[in-house]
Amino acid sequence: xxxxxxQPIQQGNEELISGSEAIAIACSLADVDVITAYxxxxxxxxxxxxxxxxxxxxxxxxxxxxxxxxxxxEIVKHASAxxxxxxxxxxxxxxxxxxxxxxxxxxxxLPVVAMVGNRALDDPGAFGVxxxxxxxxxxxxxxxxxxxxxxxxxxxxxxxxxxxxxxxxFLPFAVSCDGSFLTHSQAIVNVPTQEQVNxxxxxxxxxxxxxxxxxxxxxxxxxxxxxxxxxxxxxDEAMQRTAGVIKEVYADFKAEFGRGDPSPFIEEFMTEDxxxxxxxxxxxxxPTRVAIRRMREEGKKVGFVRVKFFRPFPDEExxxxxxxxxxxxxxxxxxxxxxxxxxxxxxxxxRSSLYPLEKRPHVMNFIAGLGGREVRVRDVNQIADxxxxxxxxxxxxxxxxxxxxxE
Amino acid sequence: xxTIAVEVIYRGIFQKTxxxxxxxxxxxxxxxxxxxxxxxxxYGDSPERNGIPAKQFAIVxxxxxxxxxxxxxxxxxxxxxxxNVDDTLCKGLESWAWYGLQPINELTKPNGTLIxxxxxxxxxxVEDIHQxxxxxxxxxxxxxxxxxxxxVYKDDHTDVRLLGALCRVCPQLVSLASMLxxxxxxxxxxxxxxxxxxxxxxxxxxxxxxxxxxxxTPFSFDLPGWTKMEEGLVIRGIEQGGGFRGxxxxxxxIRNSVFKKWSxxxxxxxxxxxxxxxxxxxxxxxxxTCFDITPDGLYDANMESCCGCGxxxxxxPVPECVTMVSEADFNDNNSQWEMWQKDKDGYNxxxxxxVEKQKSETRTHGYHHLGGYPEQVAATEDD
Numbered sequence: 001x002x003x004x005x006x007q008p009i010q011q012g013n014e015e016l017i018s019g020s021e022a023i024a025i026a027c028s029l030a031d032v033d034v035i036t037a038y039x040x041x042x043x044x045x046x047x048x049x050x051x052x053x054x055x056x057x058x059x060x061x062x063x064x065x066x067x068x069x070x071x072x073x074e075i076v077k078h079a080s081a082x083x084x085x086x087x088x089x090x091x092x093x094x095x096x097x098x099x100x101x102x103x104x105x106x107x108x109x110l111p112v113v114a115m116v117g118n119r120a121l122d123d124p125g126a127f128g129v130x131x132x133x134x135x136x137x138x139x140x141x142x143x144x145x146x147x148x149x150x151x152x153x154x155x156x157x158x159x160x161x162x163x164x165x166x167x168x169x170f171l172p173f174a175v176s177c178d179g180s181f182l183t184h185s186q187a188i189v190n191v192p193t194q195e196q197v198n199x200x201x202x203x204x205x206x207x208x209x210x211x212x213x214x215x216x217x218x219x220x221x222x223x224x225x226x227x228x229x230x231x232x233x234x235x236d237e238a239m240q241r242t243a244g245v246i247k248e249v250y251a252d253f254k255a256e257f258g259r260g261d262p263s264p265f266i267e268e269f270m271t272e273d274x275x276x277x278x279x280x281x282x283x284x285x286x287p288t289r290v291a292i293r294r295m296r297e298e299g300k301k302v303g304f305v306r307v308k309f310f311r312p313f314p315d316e317e318x319x320x321x322x323x324x325x326x327x328x329x330x331x332x333x334x335x336x337x338x339x340x341x342x343x344x345x346x347x348x349x350x351r352s353s354l355y356p357l358e359k360r361p362h363v364m365n366f367i368a369g370l371g372g373r374e375v376r377v378r379d380v381n382q383i384a385d386x387x388x389x390x391x392x393x394x395x396x397x398x399x400x401x402x403x404x405x406x407e
Numbered sequence: 408x409x410t411i412a413v414e415v416i417y418r419g420i421f422q423k424t425x426x427x428x429x430x431x432x433x434x435x436x437x438x439x440x441x442x443x444x445x446x447x448x449x450y451g452d453s454p455e456r457n458g459i460p461a462k463q464f465a466i467v468x469x470x471x472x473x474x475x476x477x478x479x480x481x482x483x484x485x486x487x488x489x490x491n492v493d494d495t496l497c498k499g500l501e502s503w504a505w506y507g508l509q510p511i512n513e514l515t516k517p518n519g520t521l522i523x524x525x526x527x528x529x530x531x532x533v534e535d536i537h538q539x540x541x542x543x544x545x546x547x548x549x550x551x552x553x554x555x556x557x558x559v560y561k562d563d564h565t566d567v568r569l570l571g572a573l574c575r576v577c578p579q580l581v582s583l584a585s586m587l588x589x590x591x592x593x594x595x596x597x598x599x600x601x602x603x604x605x606x607x608x609x610x611x612x613x614x615x616x617x618x619x620x621x622x623x624t625p626f627s628f629d630l631p632g633w634t635k636m637e638e639g640l641v642i643r644g645i646e647q648g649g650g651f652r653g654x655x656x657x658x659x660x661i662r663n664s665v666f667k668k669w670s671x672x673x674x675x676x677x678x679x680x681x682x683x684x685x686x687x688x689x690x691x692x693x694x695x696t697c698f699d700i701t702p703d704g705l706y707d708a709n710m711e712s713c714c715g716c717g718x719x720x721x722x723x724p725v726p727e728c729v730t731m732v733s734e735a736d737f738n739d740n741n742s743q744w745e746m747w748q749k750d751k752d753g754y755n756x757x758x759x760x761x762v763e764k765q766k767s768e769t770r771t772h773g774y775h776h777l778g779g780y781p782e783q784v785a786a787t788e789d790d
Contacts, residue, residue, distance in 0.1 A: 016434055016446060041454070124640050127450065181479040185447035186431070188438065283479040290476045372450070374480055406632035 013191045019153035019182030020045035022189050023089075023115050023175065024052075026157035028059035029197040033084035036064045036072040040094035041127050042179035043117035047089075069094045073101035073112075080110040081211045081219060085161060085204045089115035091179065093122045095133045105172045106141030107231075108219055109238065111164030111204070112172040113157065118282070118333075119179045120371040128372015129178040131281060131334040135310070135345050141235045143173040143242060144311040146281040148267075150187045153177055155257065158192075158201060159249050165204045166245045171238055176310075178333075180372055181283040192257055200256045242312050265314035267306040270296060271321055274303030276387035277361075279322070279350055280331035281307050284368070284375040288331070291380035302384045307346065315353050322354060327362040327387035331403075333369045341365060341399040362390040368403040379403045410468040410476065411580045412483040413573065414514060416491045416500060417463070418673065419455035423448075424556025425492060426463040428566040428593075433465035433573070435589045436581040442467045443474050450481050451504035458715070460500035460670055467580065486514045488577050490569055493552050494525035495673045495734040497535040499625055506628035506665045510537035517541030520576040520612060524550040524565060527735060529613045534738060538620035544612040548572050552673070564602040567594075571603035572610040583607050628665050651702050659699040662711055668695070669740060672715020674731040676708045677758045680747050682728045689719035689729055701744050710740035732761045 017025070024046050027035060037047035053059035062079075066072035069090050076086035090098060095116055105112050120130040134144060143164065147153045153175065160173040177183055211217060223231070243265075250264035261267050269289055271277055278288055285306045295302045305321055307314065322328050330351075332344020339348060347365035354360055366383045369375040382403060390396050413433055415426040426448075434444035444467035452461035464483050468474035477483060491497065491511055499508040512521050518541070523532060525547050532545065553565035567590050574583040583604070590600050637643070651657030676689075683705055690698040690706050697712035698719070708719065715734065723729040747754040 014438070016431055016438075016444075127453075178479075180450035180481070184450055184453065185445060185478065186434070187445050187478070188434070188443055286475045286479040289472075293472070377476070406630060407634055 013193065015189050015191050016186050017150060017189050018045060018184055018186050019147065019150040019177045020115075020117065020184075021049045021186075022150045022154035023157045023177070024049035025191055026154045027061070027087050028053050029192065029194060030085065030158060030161050030201055032061050032087045032161075034062045034064070034076060034079035034086045036066050036075045036086075036088045038066050038069050038072045038090065038094065040069070040091045040119075041117070042119060042183035043089045043091040043094070043115060045117070045183050046115055050087075069098035070101055073098040073105065073114075076112045076114075077101055077105045077108065077110055080105075080112050081108065081206075083204060083206045083210045083212065085165070086112050087114070088112065089117065091117040092119035092133050096121070096136065099136070102137060102142070102172075103140050104220070106137075106235065109170040109209075109235065110172060111161070111170055113160045113164055114172065114174045115157070116174050116176045117179050117183045118176055126371045127179060129180060129282070129333065130370050130372070131176065131332075131345070134174055134176040135334055137174060138311055138345070141171055141239060142311060143171055143239075143309070144176065145174070145309050146176045146178075146307065147182065148283050148285045148306060150182060150185075150189045151259075153182060154189055154191065155253065155259070158197060159246075159253055161204070162201050162249050162252075163242065163245055166249075167205075167207060168241045169238055169245050170206075170209070171235070171242065176282065178283040181286075190259075196256055200252060239312060243314075246309070246312075261308075263314075263317055265307075265309045265312075265317050266321065267308060268321060269304040269306070271303035271305060271325075273301055275301040275326045275391060276329065276384055277303045277305055277322055277325045277327070278329045278331060278380065278383060278387075279305045279307060279318075279346065280333070281310065281346060282333060284331060284333060287375050287377050288380050291377040291384070294377070295381070295384060300384065300388075302387075310346075310349075313349055313353065318350065318353050319357060322350070322361060323357050323359070325361050326391045327364065328354070329364050329366060329383045329387045331366045331368050331375070331383060333375075335367055335370065343367075343400040347400070362387070362396050364390060364396055364398075365400040366403050367400065367405075373404065376404070409579075410466060410473050411577065412464060412466045412477065412486040413488045413490065413577070413580070414483060414486045415463045415465075416489065416493075416496055416511060417461055418457075418493050418496070418552075419452060419459040419461040420457045421554055421557055422492050422552075423455060423461070425553055425566055426461075428556060429490065429569055429573075430463045430465035432566070432570055432586065432589050432593065433581070434467060435593070436570075436585040437467035439585040439588060440581055442469055442581075443471055444468070445474060445478055449502075451502055456503050458671065458673065459503045460496055461502075462500075483514060485516045485519075487516055487519050487580065488573060489515045489519070489521045490573065491521065491523045492565065492569070493673060494523050494527055494532060495552075496670060497523065497532050498621075498734070499537065499670050501626075501667065501670045508625040508627070508667070508669060510539075510625050512536055512539055512543060515539070515543050518543060520544040520546055521615075522546045522548060522569060522572050522576065522610075524548045524553060524569070526551060531735075533615055533620050535735075536615070536620045537625055538618050538622055539615070540617050542614055542616050544576065545615050546572060546576055546610050546612045548606060548610065562599075564599055567599045567603040568606040571605070571607035574603075575607045575610050576612060626667055626669070651699065656702040657700045657704070659709065660696065662709070667711050668714045669710070672713055673734050674715045674717065675710065675713055675734055675737065676717075676719050676729050677732055677761055678706065678708060678743055679725075679728045679730075679755075679758060679762075680705050680744065681751075681755065682725050684725055684728075686724060688722040688724065692718050692722045694718060699742075699744075705744060707742055707744035709742070727762055730762045730765065732765045736761060736764075 116134040330347040554560040
């Protein structure tokens with residue numbers, strides 16, 4: 001029931017920083033070797049702060065401003081192969097421009113950590129948050145996490161290198177941060193000490209996979225049909241191993257830093273006796289929690305699950321939590337044109353995940369907050385009311401509903 | 408619930424650091440008292456444009472749960488205190504990112520406070536500020552427009568003076584003692600601490616009653632629904648045509664009907680129609696095509712389009728034919744040429760008066776006036 005942001009904030013090494021600044025500080029604490037950058041809003045707030053830390057002499061790294069996102073991601077991919085700890089990031093169509101490099105990074109099992117400042121995909125040009133940009137890597141072998149606060153951005157970034165660089169994993173990790181609400185809003189963040197981080201995060205050791213003159217190897221070959229399925233299956237196995245590694249790392253993180261939810265994969269809010277459970281990702285958790293607290297005061301049995309890890313997808317946790325309620329209302333800050341029920345990506349995953357349950361709840365979809373439109377308390381109420389109606393009538397009137405869209 | 412919100416309204420880029428210093432100090436001071444807070448700029452203003460109205464917010468609450476309601480938003484739903492660091496913005500704000508004029512006090516709560524840095528009187532400011540249904544207080548911190556925090560501009564203590572004033576008008580936010588501590592921590596400058604204390608002690612407020620102020624309905628724009636919008640992201644262009652004020656000789660192009668620039672400018676040009684040699688340079692060089700050609704071949708700056716950049720003044724070859732003067736001296740956007748037509752002597756006297764006044768006063772907005780800065784610093788030092 002606890003969450004990162006509702007714990008009392010300790011006095012001490014506090015900073016008033018944005019989620020982007022928190023990730024830049026995490027880069028410094030993790031002593032990242034190579035950082036590449038190419039400006040696009042809202043991700044660029046990270047590169048601005050990294051370059052400031054470097055210019056101020058606080059943080060020493062190779063900071064390379066590439067000529068495009070494609071090169072930006074290519075450079076960290078290569079740096080990671082030779083054993084450098086790496087960080088980069090992008091937003092919206094910038095992330096898409098890097099896509100060739102993004103997919104080969106996972107294929108080569110290189111533990112690059114990237115920040116995605118979630119932004120609506122062009123056209124129309126828009127700066128606001130939408131999750132379709134980061135979601136596009138869902139099938140590629142990247143781990144994918146959505147944060148809700150600046151504190152969580154810092155914490156998850158630190159965990160990201162540890163998880164990604166674990167030899168059982170060696171897969172890239174994307175930390176998704178909602179544009180504006182995380183990238184441009186300053187909150188009080190507890191910044192851990194260097195000693196704490198050093199205890200938690202060992203150096204990156206690529207072992208015998210390291211590209212180095214002393215270790216003559218070739219990587220990235222061309223293959224034919226004799227090879228590819230086995231390679232895919234290897235990557236699949238690595239992704240299947242991530243859940244165990246994440247649990248270990250999360251336990252260590254909580255022991256060292258003293259904060260974190262019970263589960264690394266999902267955040268549960270007032271779900272225990274809930275008949276209706278709303279599900280969503282990122283900062284829409286904030287207005288949703290506010291609305292649910294009020295609904296609870298009115299005696300309504302409503303809860304909320306925030307999906308933190310989208311990859312690996314927390315099947316087990318979601319089945320356990322959502323399997324006991326009567327209606328699941330999935331809020332998507334993304335959309336999949338022409339998909340089943342003309343719905344959102346998270347909705348499809350949740351509905352698919354719950355299908356094997358013997359007693360399935362109603363699963364409904366709500367498209368909200370696209371292009372950065374604020375998700376408001378009244379929107380959340382409307383969504384919960386639709387869930388209530390489905391329970392009372394025993395049927396779903398409309399599978400997918402667009403919230404707060406002007407007709 | 409005891410969430411307290413403060414907004415700072417400022418001119419983009421030029422006053423960004425000033426606004427940031429204010430909102431961050433508020434959160435730090437609240438933190439000293441065990442509260443929690445957030446500070447953020449209005450995302451739609453970013454990336455900021457030079458001089459375009461922008462907002463930053465500081466919101467503090469007793470605990471993280473209460474604060475949650477004020478996070479993941481672009482603007483607070485209402486604010487206890489509005490701080491305006493450029494008095495020409497009392498006429499309202501229009502962001503570059505959307506249409507419509509937002510009154511300066513739109514978010515100010517009933518019985519809340521509007522603090523303005525200004526050399527004008529309260530009555531003069533109230534004339535510009537849109538009326539509200541509920542009373543609020545107006546406090547003036549005497550000052551020219553501050554660029555404190557912008558590159559080499561002098562630190563004139565505007566940030567801490569406003570913080571001192573804030574603690575006086577909104578004591579429930581944070582105590583002056585906590586604020587002075589933050590000022591000491593941040594700048595390590597006893598003079599700045601003294602400035603905050605002094606403004607705190609001296610600031611006076613005047614209640615603005617419901618209905619008092621500018622009675623105009625602020626320009627607004629209804630956003631269409633998805634069923635009403637043209638498909639394919641098509642935006643219809645402004646059609647060609649026009650004449651002068653409905654068909655006479657001369658030319659006033661058909662202009663954008665939804666995007667006005669009334670609050671973009673902090674200065675506007677006044678034209679001496681007697682000395683104009685009709686060289687066309689202002690008309691050619693204006694980046695916003697704001698000059699209408701009158702039937703007698705003169706150039707009339709149309710205030711629906713002027714963003715106050717001052718290019719016309721810079722390119723005009725005739726001394727004092729085009730002069731940028733303070734926007735604060737105007738209460739309307741009427742045509743100067745029409746005013747001149749009606750009463751030439753009256754117009755000339757009024758216009759010359761404004762030009763002379765501008766000479767003898769500190770330029771209110773140095774960014775339009777190369778070379779204005781040393782005078783501005785000198786004037787501040789004399790205070």
